Amino acid sequence: MSTVILAIESSCDETSASICRDGVILSNVIASQKVHEQYGGVVPELASRAHMQNIVPVVDKAVKDAGITMQDLSAIAFTQAPGLIGALLVGAQFAKSLSLALDIPLIAVHHMQAHVLANLIPTATNGQPDPKPSFPFLCLTVSGGHTQIVLCESPLKMKVIGETMDDAAGEAFDKSAKILGLPYPGGPLIDKYAREGNPKRFSFPEPRIPELNFSFSGLKTAILYFLQENTAADPQFVEKNLSDICASIQYRIITILMNKVKKAAIQTGVTDICIAGGVSANSGLRSTLTEWGKQFKWNTYIPAFQYCTDNAAMIAMTAYYKYQAGDFSTLGIDVTARAEW
Ligand code: KG4
Ligand code: ZN
Numbered sequence: 001m002s003t004v005i006l007a008i009e010s011s012c013d014e015t016s017a018s019i020c021r022d023g024v025i026l027s028n029v030i031a032s033q034k035v036h037e038q039y040g041g042v043v044p045e046l047a048s049r050a051h052m053q054n055i056v057p058v059v060d061k062a063v064k065d066a067g068i069t070m071q072d073l074s075a076i077a078f079t080q081a082p083g084l085i086g087a088l089l090v091g092a093q094f095a096k097s098l099s100l101a102l103d104i105p106l107i108a109v110h111h112m113q114a115h116v117l118a119n120l121i122p123t124a125t126n127g128q129p130d131p132k133p134s135f136p137f138l139c140l141t142v143s144g145g146h147t148q149i150v151l152c153e154s155p156l157k158m159k160v161i162g163e164t165m166d167d168a169a170g171e172a173f174d175k176s177a178k179i180l181g182l183p184y185p186g187g188p189l190i191d192k193y194a195r196e197g198n199p200k201r202f203s204f205p206e207p208r209i210p211e212l213n214f215s216f217s218g219l220k221t222a223i224l225y226f227l228q229e230n231t232a233a234d235p236q237f238v239e240k241n242l243s244d245i246c247a248s249i250q251y252r253i254i255t256i257l258m259n260k261v262k263k264a265a266i267q268t269g270v271t272d273i274c275i276a277g278g279v280s281a282n283s284g285l286r287s288t289l290t291e292w293g294k295q296f297k298w299n300t301y302i303p304a305f306q307y308c309t310d311n312a313a314m315i316a317m318t319a320y321y322k323y324q325a326g327d328f329s330t331l332g333i334d335v336t337a338r339a340e341w
Helices: 044-066 085-102 111-120 169-179 187-194 217-233 239-269 281-297 313-324
Strands: 004-009 014-021 024-032 076-080 107-108 139-144 147-154 157-163 272-276 299-301
Touching: 004 024, 004 085, 004 313, 014 044, 014 107, 024 044, 024 085, 024 217, 024 313, 044 085, 076 111, 076 313, 085 107, 107 111, 107 313, 111 139, 111 147, 111 272, 111 313, 139 239, 147 239, 157 239, 169 187, 169 217, 169 239, 187 239, 187 281, 217 239, 239 281, 272 281
Parallel strands: 004 076, 076 107, 139 272, 272 299
Antiparallel strands: 004 014, 014 024, 139 147, 147 157
16 A cells, blocks of 8 residues: 655745655645745744645645545654744644544654755656665755754764854855845845856855854855945945855855865765755755766765755655654644754
């Protein structure tokens, strides 16, 4: 008998539902909340309310797109941590209610583990299955809230071997964009302008952080001072140089990330290397990983674009492994905002 899992993701500002049958994603519906744009960042209470409005239609569409009925479900999974508490609660309560009503197991999934396992979601190019990483592999997980290097020994055995001491890489993109006067979330816009710019035109500092850890708060301050100085001399400085500024900021963020990945590869001897999380959608990071992979003889992997930013397919994939391991939760399980795992 096949294993059919409904997974729900509601940790931040995307309401998403996905159906997975025997490790194959049948549907992945994502409703992105636009309400936060006007505030320049995610407003937690508005996120919870939008999840409440979205969750039923999003789940309905995921079930319909997959061509199944609720009675076909073997289990229901949800993002349990980390995230905004109110937002997580909406997905958790919905999943618990369905688990109770349908009398099927409940599976709690860690959002960061799921970002990593997005690399294992079966995909195909021109009808041919895409190659997937072999264990052990390293994953650079870069999102709006986290920046980690994870050593993965098996789907459910992962260890964080490096992480940020302050801002996440996505925050570094978004805060830089905000200083430049670009709307939220600025990461994709920096990526867009950077494509036209010269990454070596302006030089921003690379912090000296021990081990495999990261820091991005100094970069934000350096960008702020750099812009204050230059706009004092020429008020049109940003408009005239936007592409070069974006390319130079992006170049620095990418080199900070990739130098630590290289260090991790040398330290662990692992040569299968993945990226995951919202920032793995960045075109510069994707091409740099591929180039460095050729140079240092790594096998590199990048999730399909739709599995980089928050999505329920990655929750479903993780839940599939947990289902096989019999790793179920009780209805009493709480959501948590913290990232520890
Ligand atoms: O994983 P994600 O969707 O949500 C979190 O779990 O945080 O990541 C969102 C982050 C945001 O900071 C967004 O600006 C960044 O990913 N991001 C990008 C790009 N697309 C999304 N950053 C740089 N370039 C992109 N193309
Ligand atoms: Zn995420």
